[in-house]
Amino acid sequence: MLLSGYSRLSVPCQRFRVTYRLYGDQKEAYTKAKDICLEQTVEFPEEFIPEGLIKEQIIGQIESFESYAENSFLVVISYAIDSAASELTQLLNVVFGNISLKPGIRVEHLELPDALLQNFKGPRFGRAGLRKLLEVEKRPLLFTALKPMGLTSQELAKLAYKFALGGIDIIKDDHGLSNQPFSPYEERTSLCAEAVNKANQETGQHSIYVANITAPVHEVMKRALTAKAVGAGGVLISPGLTGLDMLREIAEDDRVALPVISHPAFLGSYVMGMSGISHHALFGQIVRLAGAEGTIYPNFGGRFSFSRAECESIARGTVIPMGNLKPIFPCPAGGMSLASVPESIKVYGNDVAFLIGGGLFKQGPDLIENSRYFRALVTKLSE
């Protein structure tokens, strides 16, 4: 025998479960399910795997297999939590690493036991904590973005000031504002934080400026600490660009200790086809597991392609029970207009942050008035 086949897995290990949607007829789908059990763990020909604990525990196990729709099946596969090594990177690797390269496999849902979840702090504030920070008791949160790219830091700060005067709760950098020569990071964040904090003093409100810290590896933490130092009230990160674990790293850091908002840039490919990860699992569960307080995604009816049902499934992922993980805010965005708020509030209820960027400019020539209108509209609809 090639392998001696003992291992240190001497006691049965707890398991986590992944629901996959598999495309094909029943035989093809079942073959895919068996293949996933090997591909995501031992990645090795079954005939060479020694009897014993690797076979009994490490290889994925099909827990259930059922028909879902024509030519598609739902299968639940469980894996030993030890295979995930208490790491978000390795957890995602077991869930979908190699099979991301195979057609017709979609991660639908994650079920993670406490023994695994205890390795993650998850959201620091959660819905209740963020509401307290912003002093918004009941209504949906008002969220906007500073843009367009190409404005100077001074111009962006003027916009931030107006939005805050008008009562927008969360005023973030556009996700494309990084450290460009026209609005360098430190200058921009200093001026924007100062502008929002000045407006707060005038209004008595508690708006926050959220700085985009999406950046090269060695810069992200520096920018988060700079954001904190200059008085920003939160940070924005695009985990598709930095890696999902960078979101976790920042969210869990006690020196930063600011709300972290997740932006979906560069993540879209995971949800665009029959293969990939469901909207629910990616923008709901995984982003929450990584510790975001809010998850931005394109709302239905905007300039992107997410359906109403997909958006609802994300919202469910932000709040369904996941051990110690606090519920977070869905942040529908992407061409949302003020006109779309009434319909959206019916879908999301009050526990939502409406992110309206360009749409706030369209309401009229005065940004402060436009912001007040947004606030009044949402307040009225949420009563």
Place this chain on the structure above:
Amino acid sequence: MLLSGYSRLSVPCQRFRVTYRLYGDQKEAYTKAKDICLEQTVEFPEEFIPEGLIKEQIIGQIESFESYAENSFLVVISYAIDSAASELTQLLNVVFGNISLKPGIRVEHLELPDALLQNFKGPRFGRAGLRKLLEVEKRPLLFTALKPMGLTSQELAKLAYKFALGGIDIIKDDHGLSNQPFSPYEERTSLCAEAVNKANQETGQHSIYVANITAPVHEVMKRALTAKAVGAGGVLISPGLTGLDMLREIAEDDRVALPVISHPAFLGSYVMGMSGISHHALFGQIVRLAGAEGTIYPNFGGRFSFSRAECESIARGTVIPMGNLKPIFPCPAGGMSLASVPESIKVYGNDVAFLIGGGLFKQGPDLIENSRYFRALVTKLSE
């Protein structure tokens, strides 16, 4: 006017070019192209963008638009290099951030001017440097993986020793070996590096052990430096899990100064549908830009779904002129067998690293002999 419309972009900025494939009829495709120009830069309603440099430079510009196949068009869009902020994260954001969330858009090819490329060191060794390190002058490189997950560090080291004795050039951790209790990182890498180095002393060959450093953010650099300290000859990273910029960070670090190999886990969704990034651009150009010396991807005819043409396009991406970036090794893998080597060598020529994992076990009961057979086969075919 809402925006004052001046900016610091006082001189014309050099531009980089992205070729997109857009699906739809001509009118739809052209509308998509116009939309991309805004979405990837200002993300703002065009009517509110002030005249001047933002409009003239920041917004993407359609450089060409041509029919490609029925209902699909190739468009070249250029962007100001300043918008990419000299950062890999922001470059990828401009290339494909938000539009990853829109259907029917695929990044086909990148054309980056020297003014942008000079921000990236790229591969440290390149094909010539890696050949020198391994003392392999002409033939394809022989590459294998230590698995299955669940073996102890001692067992994995025994495998490594046999592979090295048999003359495999690059012996890597399976990409699922992280820091699990059955083979903790430091123990495993110490034993495997020692085993390979011992075999080298016996054979006079120059095999390297490549440690998998895919890990949470705060661990990756530590593991890279540990790999170096224990005598590993290279490191493996899955940029889909860590973020592509982590690959760059490690590749550019002079303390590590080891060959970095890229693994495609969790990246598959980008190439699986009509939307996303081409095999060529992602596994060829982008991974090379980030500094990998080798790019692993599933070979045609194996247990994955890449076509021969897609694999050829990746190989082209590893070698086409890209300013100062050295050419790197395509590393076809994913169910490659010894039987597939002759056909593959016709496709790739000699500048390739054949990654055969499980397939090496299938040849016969003696791993050393199997490895020697692999080496003899490749040597003969490459003459």
